[in-house]
Amino acid sequence: MSLRNIGIVYRKELVDSLRDRRTLISMVAVPLLLMPLLTIGMGVLSAKLVGQAMEEVPEVMILGGEDSPKLRAELERMENVRIVPAKSDYAEEISSKQIRAAVEIPEGFDTKLASGAPMTVKIYMYEGELKSGFGANRLQKFFRDLRDRAIRERLEARQLPESLVRPFDIEQQNVAPAEKVGGAVLGGLVPYFVILLCLTGAMYPAMDLTAGEKERGTIETILCSPVSRTHLVLGKFLMVLTASVATAVLSISSMAVSFGVGKKMLLGMANGAADAALQITMTGKAVISVFFMVLPLAVLFSAALLAIALFAKSFKEAQSYISPLMIVVVLPAVAALLPGVELNTTLALVPVLNTSLVSKEIITGTYHWKYIALIFASSCIYAAAAIAIAVKLFQREDVLFRS
Amino acid sequence: MIEAQNLVKRFRDKKRGEVCAVDRVSFRCRPGEIYGLLGANGAGKTTTLRMLATILTPSEGTAIVAGYDVKREPQKVRSCVGFLSTATALYGRLSAQEMVEYFGRLHGLDEPTLRRRIDTIFERLEMNDFRNRRCDKLSTGMKQKVSIARTLVHDPSVMIFDEPTVGLDVMAARAIVGFIRECREHGKTVIFSTHVMSEVEKLCDHIGIIHGGRLLAEGTLAELRLRFGKQDLEDIFIEVVEP
Numbered sequence: 001m002s003l004r005n006i007g008i009v010y011r012k013e014l015v016d017s018l019r020d021r022r023t024l025i026s027m028v029a030v031p032l033l034l035m036p037l038l039t040i041g042m043g044v045l046s047a048k049l050v051g052q053a054m055e056e057v058p059e060v061m062i063l064g065g066e067d068s069p070k071l072r073a074e075l076e077r078m079e080n081v082r083i084v085p086a087k088s089d090y091a092e093e094i095s096s097k098q099i100r101a102a103v104e105i106p107e108g109f110d111t112k113l114a115s116g117a118p119m120t121v122k123i124y125m126y127e128g129e130l131k132s133g134f135g136a137n138r139l140q141k142f143f144r145d146l147r148d149r150a151i152r153e154r155l156e157a158r159q160l161p162e163s164l165v166r167p168f169d170i171e172q173q174n175v176a177p178a179e180k181v182g183g184a185v186l187g188g189l190v191p192y193f194v195i196l197l198c199l200t201g202a203m204y205p206a207m208d209l210t211a212g213e214k215e216r217g218t219i220e221t222i223l224c225s226p227v228s229r230t231h232l233v234l235g236k237f238l239m240v241l242t243a244s245v246a247t248a249v250l251s252i253s254s255m256a257v258s259f260g261v262g263k264k265m266l267l268g269m270a271n272g273a274a275d276a277a278l279q280i281t282m283t284g285k286a287v288i289s290v291f292f293m294v295l296p297l298a299v300l301f302s303a304a305l306l307a308i309a310l311f312a313k314s315f316k317e318a319q320s321y322i323s324p325l326m327i328v329v330v331l332p333a334v335a336a337l338l339p340g341v342e343l344n345t346t347l348a349l350v351p352v353l354n355t356s357l358v359s360k361e362i363i364t365g366t367y368h369w370k371y372i373a374l375i376f377a378s379s380c381i382y383a384a385a386a387i388a389i390a391v392k393l394f395q396r397e398d399v400l401f402r403s
Numbered sequence: 404m405i406e407a408q409n410l411v412k413r414f415r416d417k418k419r420g421e422v423c424a425v426d427r428v429s430f431r432c433r434p435g436e437i438y439g440l441l442g443a444n445g446a447g448k449t450t451t452l453r454m455l456a457t458i459l460t461p462s463e464g465t466a467i468v469a470g471y472d473v474k475r476e477p478q479k480v481r482s483c484v485g486f487l488s489t490a491t492a493l494y495g496r497l498s499a500q501e502m503v504e505y506f507g508r509l510h511g512l513d514e515p516t517l518r519r520r521i522d523t524i525f526e527r528l529e530m531n532d533f534r535n536r537r538c539d540k541l542s543t544g545m546k547q548k549v550s551i552a553r554t555l556v557h558d559p560s561v562m563i564f565d566e567p568t569v570g571l572d573v574m575a576a577r578a579i580v581g582f583i584r585e586c587r588e589h590g591k592t593v594i595f596s597t598h599v600m601s602e603v604e605k606l607c608d609h610i611g612i613i614h615g616g617r618l619l620a621e622g623t624l625a626e627l628r629l630r631f632g633k634q635d636l637e638d639i640f641i642e643v644v645e646p
Contacts, residue, residue, distance in 0.1 A: 008505070008509055012501075012505050014503070016497060019494060019496040217490050217492035220490045223458045224456050224486035225509040226482040226509060226510055333459045
């Protein structure tokens with residue numbers, strides 16, 4: 001094994017790739033631009049949209065209640081909703097977002113409230129629709145306040161303490177540290193991005209260094225040099241791995257910076273929508289640990305992409321082979337985001353999914369050493385197998401000179 | 404010295420099944436000599452030369468190139484061989500100098516030797532004007548010079564040219580022919596393949612006519628003329644391949 005020759009090939013491929021605009025775009029520009037766009041852009045946009053939705057005064061309909069002028073008068077005094085005339089097709093209007101919600105007042109509300117007879121107020125809304133939710137919430141708050149007030153008045157009239165109907169309070173408090181709370185929100189997303197970017201970062205150089213060489217006719221030039229094919233493929237592999245890791249490192253750094261900036265911007269906007277985002281903190285240790293876990297996966301991707309792309313006669317053909325691979329990688333990476341999918345010995349052996357799952361745990365601050373060891377070892381074995389296959393393919397004339 | 408001994412190369416083809424591209428080809432080419440492999444397209448010239456350059460491994464038989472067996476010591480063979488063909492392209496994003504340096508380093512040259520070799524070759528081939536220009540920005544003639552410099556950087560004793568003038572204009576082709584002659588003058592063993600009769604007549608000390616993967620006739624131009632009773636090489640070639 002001549003490290004010198006591997007080094008010569010690697011250096012040349014690095015210089016060559018760094019001069020290629022397409023490699024630079026996939027390796028540097030995409031992570032540096034995509035991450036701020038995703039974190040800041042999406043964060044600001046969603047905070048803005050939620051803010052706008054909250055600011056909007058929702059139009060609501062009051063159905064019935066003609067016999068309860070007191071209630072109607074109170075409802076009409078509400079400043080945070082706008083009452084529109086009642087129509088029989090209120091459900092249709094809510095569904096088509098013409099109004100946000102409607103409330104159905106039971107017959108004789110004022111009288112029943114005074115007498116203490118039971119009754120039900122129905123609020124109609126569009127489930128899952130943000131603005132309709134806000135409208136319904138405001139109506140609900142109005143009636144909850146009204147109910148509380150009625151209870152208080154009844155208790156006072158009978159000279160009974162409030163604790164009679166409220167013997168104790170319930171308080172829910174978070175005890176998990178900030179990193180765990182953040183992890184629960186971002187836990188699945190970060191490894192998903194890192195894994196995906198490791199793949200996309202390696203894709204272009206892998207095709208350029210194999211099928212690209214065939215297409216440009218340089219493969220024959222390099223094969224007539226005394227460098228052994230094993231050294232040649234290892235030099236190329238190191239270059240693809242560099243691109244893969246560089247893309248991931250740049251993405252994570254860019255994500256961290258944009259997250260910091262985004263957090264400040266969201267703080268500035270200071271509304272409820274930013275709350276969830278502001279909870280998120282990620283420790284340096286967790287980030288480094290995720291990198292460590294993803295590294296064998298980057299090796300696996302680099303070697304596998306190199307082997308697949310080598311098989312192709314041209315760049316275009318390589319693209320058509322490699323594109324489906326995206327799905328093969330994205331599916332297990334997404335599976336880890338699903339609720340309820342948790343690490344076990346079997347899943348620890350499934351490439352991509354295992355790394356995604358363990359990274360999710362690491363980000364929440366949980367280190368299952370048994371699984372970490374098993375996943376790292378299995379990923380290393382898969383990576384070694386992929387390198388062996390790539391080396392083997394480089395020895396095959398029918399692959400190198402496929403026509 | 405090149406000594407091909409019953410070289411056979413078989414390929415597996417999806418449509419045609421097993422194809423024998425080169426069939427028991429044997430010949431010898433000595434230092435200071437140019438051996439011309441003459442044949443039509445698909446005759447087996449490129450495959451033969453690729454086997455000599457160890458880019459392909461023979462299915463049967465072997466060849467001794469510069470004292471090394473192509474099957475057993477392919478890397479040693481490659482370190483003594485300069486291989487040039489129109490298929491051996493340049494790395495477009497490297498400069499002329501970087502391209503030659505890369506191959507010099509792969510041939511194990513140390514930095515001072517590499518510098519010296521590059522300076523001498525660039526001076527001799529008049530490449531100093533474009534030594535730092537990227538290969539994809541060079542004219543065909545300049546590219547050809549870079550390719551020549553690449554094959555010469557390690558001072559090989561054996562030169563293999565596979566249809567080196569295909570697709571070149573008259574001037575570039577002339578430069579290549581001149582370079583091949585120079586190699587002979589420097590005592591190198593030279594083998595080159597072509598289907599251009601005039602190049603063979605001008606250059607070759609020995610001629611091998613290859614057809615359907617088999618070496619059908621061999622000898623000096625004078626010997627071939629005498630054997631076939633014809634003066635024109637084209638007539639001799641036709642007589643050999645279509646008896």
